[in-house]
Amino acid sequence: MDFLMSGVAACGACVFTNPLEVVKTRMQLQGELQAPGTYQRHYRNVFHAFFTIGKVDGLAALQKGLGPALLYQFLMNGIRLGTYGLAESGGYLRTKEGTHSPVRSAAAGALAGVMGAYLGSPIYMVKTHLQAQAASEIAVGHQYKHQGMFQALTEIGQKHGLVGLWRGAVGGLPRVVIGSSTQLCTFSSTKDLLSQWEIFPPQSWKVALAAAMVSGVAVVLAMTPFDVASTRLYNQPTDTRGKHPGHGGCIWGFLLGPPHKPGSHDSSSAPFP
Numbered sequence: 001m002d003f004l005m006s007g008v009a010a011c012g013a014c015v016f017t018n019p020l021e022v023v024k025t026r027m028q029l030q031g032e033l034q035a036p037g038t039y040q041r042h043y044r045n046v047f048h049a050f051f052t053i054g055k056v057d058g059l060a061a062l063q064k065g066l067g068p069a070l071l072y073q074f075l076m077n078g079i080r081l082g083t084y085g086l087a088e089s090g091g092y093l094r095t096k097e098g099t100h101s102p103v104r105s106a107a108a109g110a111l112a113g114v115m116g117a118y119l120g121s122p123i124y125m126v127k128t129h130l131q132a133q134a135a136s137e138i139a140v141g142h143q144y145k146h147q148g149m150f151q152a153l154t155e156i157g158q159k160h161g162l163v164g165l166w167r168g169a170v171g172g173l174p175r176v177v178i179g180s181s182t183q184l185c186t187f188s189s190t191k192d193l194l195s196q197w198e199i200f201p202p203q204s205w206k207v208a209l210a211a212a213m214v215s216g217v218a219v220v221l222a223m224t225p226f227d228v229a230s231t232r233l234y235n236q237p238t239d240t241r242g243k244h245p246g247h248g249g250c251i252w253g254f255l256l257g258p259p260h261k262p263g264s265h266d267s268s269s270a271p272f273p
Contacts, residue, residue: 006085007078014073019062021069023049025131028231029141042138056138065130068149072123079116084108084184093188100192106181113180114173121169126152128234142237160238168234175226182222186215 027043043049053061087093087108095101117124129144129152146152156164190211200206 004078004082006081007074010073010077010081011070014069015066018066018069019050020046021127022053022062022064022131024227025128025231025235026053026134026140028228029132029235032141032232042140052138053134056135061134064133065127068123068127068130071149072120072127075120075123076113076116079119080109080112080180083112083115087112088188100188102185102189105188106185109184110177110181112184113176117172117176117180118166118169121172122153122156122165123149124172125165125168125234126156128231132235141232141235144235164238167238168230168236171233172230175223175230178226179219179223183215183219186218187211190214 023043023046027046027049030041030043031039043052050062057064093101093104093108126146126149129146130149132141133143133146134140144152146155153165160167188211191207194200194207194210195202200210
């Protein structure tokens, strides 16, 4: 039941946060492997991105990829939060003295996140492809021509097999390990501290709300660099063998950019901005 309720709750939140995911994906792909000042900035900030997408692609485009986003949230967070909840209720996250252990909480959060994210990786990849699709005048990153989630999964599976469906999964794990461990550890620790300090009445919903806000800020600060790298890795084009024609890995490409070709002086050899 913990797995089911966690997944349903995540899906409910996803309906409202998916437009932010669309904007985030496009802003993360903007300027990929190009030096600052050498490319056109279609999206200057989050508010301008909302306006631009709504104006050019239509308001419905702000909910692009909602289907795979809902499925991914159900799978990923159902497994992640359900597994973490079982560990917490079983007392595995507390010391012998009964106090909360940040180390155990972080380890359990990371393990639970890896399990959920790896199983849901094909869905996340398709979600990224769909959210990146845009009209040519505001397009950023590689543009796939998927018609929907099932068509995309079928096409990728037929062309590249099961390996192709899990392309980018390993490169995306650092994002999940950092994000999940930070979120769950910070949330539990903040809840314990607020309860000890008696800032809010016992069992008040305000305790969970305040802890969630603190953990949300911590997650964004810790995970964003890995999130940018993961988004760009998932959205890269592939050759006929399903391999990336550019750099060989997520973090390697993030640091160094694509291999430099002799005699080439274009901006594509620059590292990520």
